[in-house]
Amino acid sequence: MSLHPRRAGWRFQWATVLWLTVVWVLLWGQVTWGNVVNGVLLGLLVTAGLRMTRVEFRGRVHPVGLLVLLGRFALDLVRASFEVSLVALRPRHTPRGAVICVQLRSHSDLYLTLTAELVSLVPGSIIVEAHRLTGRLYVHVLDVETSGGVEKARQNVLDQEARLLRALASDEELAEAGLQRSRRAGEVTSR
Template sequence: MSLHPRRAAWRFQWATIAWLTVVWVLLWGDVTWGNVVNGVLLGLLVTLGLRMTPVDFHGRVHPGALAVLLGRFVYDLVRASFEVSIVALRPRYTPRGAVICVQLRSHSDIYLTMTAELVSLVPGSIIVEAHRLTGRLYVHVLDVETSGGIEKARQNVLDQEARVLRALASDDELEAAGLGRGLRAVQGVAG
């Protein structure tokens, strides 16, 4: 953490401008001086004109846990796509959906958002509402039977949050969420 918050903010701004420039050049599909200069100007316009509230991120990336998070996400994506296609193609079957409330362990905006996005990207579930002050997600589950029941669907969301926290949270944030970094925590990732 920098002793000078303005310097840290500008360092982040330049990284954002560089990223927006790369995206601009990729969208045009041609690396020219004009595209690069226009990308930088557009990046400056966006970062200076559309001020965003700062997001507090006190964690760090844990490469092993990040690999587990991404691998499990891909697995869930493929499995859920198959399950949703079976539900959709089943003749005369009416799925029994439900909206469940899941109380997350962390109240951090960034972890709540990442958990909500990852849950929504998996077919068969979508976030209906998120309460950032209470740390609650309301999730619509397409078919409770296919999901293994309401408690299993709720546990799937909590497991996803645990993988996000283990991949990106600081040790203090993990302890506050009740997820230690020891052997017990690694065994919990596999579930």
């Protein structure tokens, strides 16, 4: 018996079909009937043909936390792009890269994946490996000196996870991760 049995019948995940349709139309760059119909057909084919396990989301979107997450992510993108360009343009400087292990606080596959994606999207760092059973991310940092050291790079990943949890996690998930929501506009602090 398979660990991932096929779904019974033609049940679809309509949110996934809608999302895949939007991505398809964005990839083509034009909103036309043909692109929308092809996107819907592709979404139906993907959701019906591929075995996808359900991802549990017990949290809810916290608007203030989401704004903080997106704002800080945009700031990190600009700052890191500038730092990477300085490393690339500095004459006779050899960046000292490192692979660091970061033990995440949350045990959710969803938050592990989203944290890994957010970290990888910032220039100068990329996820080398993610262990879902242990909740560990192995992150390659381009230049440890520019990042402020190994502990600072590790703390940046943990801070990103905390902002993500503040934006999406329930209070129970925050407590499981050892974080708590303070009384001020969605701020999360460690216990």
